[in-house]
Amino acid sequence: MDRRTGSIPRSFLGQSSLTVCFDDTVEIPDSFLTPPPVELYVPTVLHSSLQEYGKLKRKLNLAEAQYQLHQNNIVKIDSDDEDENIPGSFETPPKTPKQCQKKKVSITNSHSDNTEGATPRLPPKNKKQRVQRKAKPVPIATQLGGLTTKQLIDLVTEFTVKYPQLEEEICELIPSPDLTSMEQRLDYLHHNVYKSFPYTRWGSSRDSFCYKRVKTHLDAFKKECIDQGKTLMNSESWEAVINYILIAWKFVEKLPNWDNPAHNVQKKQCFKTLATICKKALKSSCFEKELYHSIKSRLEAVVEFDGAMNSCVEEVTAILKKMS
Numbered sequence: 001m002d003r004r005t006g007s008i009p010r011s012f013l014g015q016s017s018l019t020v021c022f023d024d025t026v027e028i029p030d031s032f033l034t035p036p037p038v039e040l041y042v043p044t045v046l047h048s049s050l051q052e053y054g055k056l057k058r059k060l061n062l063a064e065a066q067y068q069l070h071q072n073n074i075v076k077i078d079s080d081d082e083d084e085n086i087p088g089s090f091e092t093p094p095k096t097p098k099q100c101q102k103k104k105v106s107i108t109n110s111h112s113d114n115t116e117g118a119t120p121r122l123p124p125k126n127k128k129q130r131v132q133r134k135a136k137p138v139p140i141a142t143q144l145g146g147l148t149t150k151q152l153i154d155l156v157t158e159f160t161v162k163y164p165q166l167e168e169e170i171c172e173l174i175p176s177p178d179l180t181s182m183e184q185r186l187d188y189l190h191h192n193v194y195k196s197f198p199y200t201r202w203g204s205s206r207d208s209f210c211y212k213r214v215k216t217h218l219d220a221f222k223k224e225c226i227d228q229g230k231t232l233m234n235s236e237s238w239e240a241v242i243n244y245i246l247i248a249w250k251f252v253e254k255l256p257n258w259d260n261p262a263h264n265v266q267k268k269q270c271f272k273t274l275a276t277i278c279k280k281a282l283k284s285s286c287f288e289k290e291l292y293h294s295i296k297s298r299l300e301a302v303v304e305f306d307g308a309m310n311s312c313v314e315e316v317t318a319i320l321k322k323m324s
Contacts, residue, residue, distance in 0.1 A: 238285035275308040
């Protein structure tokens with residue numbers, strides 16, 4: 001302060017103009033920063049202004065101390081966080097047990113408060129228990145239907161070995177072989193033979209060209225015809241064997257006769273094999289006299305188509321002479 005004029009130097013006022021950028025900021029009014037001309041100041045005004053300046057300075061010092069303390073707290077918190085395992089920026093921090101307990105308590109309390117005036121909720125439904133499936137008994141006929149011929153033979157054989165007293169009863173219950181499926185099979189193969197003939201041809205329908213087209217189906221028919229007869233022969237069901245021979249004989253007769261005699265090999269082989277099987281069945285058979293007479297009449301009816309059956313007719317005649 002100048003003793004002569006009673007005014008505050010401008011340099012001092014300029015140094016004391018501070019600006020604080022935190023919460024408790026104090027702004028010095030513009031009138032104080034830019035004082036009026038010197039001649040307007042009086043001692044009373046000067047005294048009040050000095051007091052106001054002192055207050056402002058103390059406030060500024062207090063604000064600076066608070067700001068410094070705030071900065072120190074921030075630095076301390078940052079240093080504590082660096083020591084701990086801080087999760088990633090996209091992960092939520094783990095909850096402490098105390099916070100979880102408080103939340104659970106608050107949730108339960110709020111739920112109890114809300115449900116006091118509301119209607120009580122129904123208890124949850126009990127879950128359905130899994131029921132173990134029980135295997136249903138499968139009929140024996142269904143089980144036997146999935147077995148092969150060899151499995152059925154082995155099954156019955158083991159059963160008769162285990163219970164030998166039932167073998168005779170089982171033999172009496174065994175039916176004669178069903179020839180329907182065998183007859184249908186021969187009919188199907190015989191149909192394929194004539195179906196394979198070419199639609200357009202320049203010569204005879206029994207020439208070498210047509211034979212080459214049909215030969216594959218002729219071989220298939222011959223194989224099936226002989227194999228089925230041998231199967232019945234191995235079963236020693238003699239009456240069924242003779243019935244099958246007479247059925248198959250009719251299909252063989254209907255096979256085409258080719259212009260070239262060498263092409264009739266399949267047909268001749270069928271006649272010869274069927275006659276041989278029939279003769280073996282007659283020798284091993286033991287029928288009644290009336291049944292032999294019926295067989296003889298049926299064999300004589302097919303002899304006129306091929307002479308291979310003459311040996312069978314002679315065999316039946318010899319059997320009948322022995323029985324008379």
